[in-house]
Amino acid sequence: MTLQEKIQRFYDTSSGLWEQVWGEHMHHGYYGPDGKQPKERRQAQIDLIDELLRWANPPQVHQILDVGCGIGGSSLYLAEKFRASATGITLSPVQANRASERAEAAGLSDRTRFQVADALSMPFADQSFDFVWSLESGEHMPDKQNFVRSAIAS
Numbered sequence: 001m002t003l004q005e006k007i008q009r010f011y012d013t014s015s016g017l018w019e020q021v022w023g024e025h026m027h028h029g030y031y032g033p034d035g036k037q038p039k040e041r042r043q044a045q046i047d048l049i050d051e052l053l054r055w056a057n058p059p060q061v062h063q064i065l066d067v068g069c070g071i072g073g074s075s076l077y078l079a080e081k082f083r084a085s086a087t088g089i090t091l092s093p094v095q096a097n098r099a100s101e102r103a104e105a106a107g108l109s110d111r112t113r114f115q116v117a118d119a120l121s122m123p124f125a126d127q128s129f130d131f132v133w134s135l136e137s138g139e140h141m142p143d144k145q146n147f148v149r150s151a152i153a154s
């Protein structure tokens with residue numbers, strides 16, 4: 001079994017449980033600069049997104065690519081925040097389907113889409129997006145230089 005197949009199987013089988021425990025965001029939270037601010041878990045996960053945005057300070061966000069999108073937590077949050085379009089890719093068909101369901105429920109299915117694709121072999125033409133987001137998925141990529149190169153090219 002390839003690494004990609006193992007990752008796919010892991011998220012196909014565990015994403016339902018992750019969603020129950022962690023909600024729609026499959027990443028850690030931001031608890032202030034010293035990591036000690038008491039706050040609710042989901043708020044901390046959203047605060048991490050906002051803190052990273054503050055740091056990145058993107059000049060424009062119209063076409064978002066979310067690399068390793070999970071069940072679409074960040075994609076939908078960013079699409080809504082910036083009134084932008086978002087494409088999320090994941091290795092897991094179960095996640096892509098769940099993300100699409102969540103987009104539908106949020107009324108965002110007209111400008112978001114979720115698909116199975118490998119970040120190390122992007123199916124998009126270069127410069128298809130003006131903002132590339134990737135949160136807690138890079139650790140899965142065996143070739144991190146290729147991952148970053150592909151993200152920049154997208």
Ligand SMILES: C[S@@+](CC[C@H](N)C(=O)[O-])C[C@H]1O[C@@H](n2cnc3c(N)ncnc32)[C@H](O)[C@@H]1O
Nearest residue numbers: 025026027068069070090091118119135137140
């Ligand atoms: C811990 S989850 C993070 C999900 C999401 N970024 C979030 O914050 O909710 C890791 C994600 O990385 C994706 N992933 C790992 N390797 C990938 C690859 N080579 N190509 C695309 N997605 C990948 C997994 O399918 C999974 O969706």
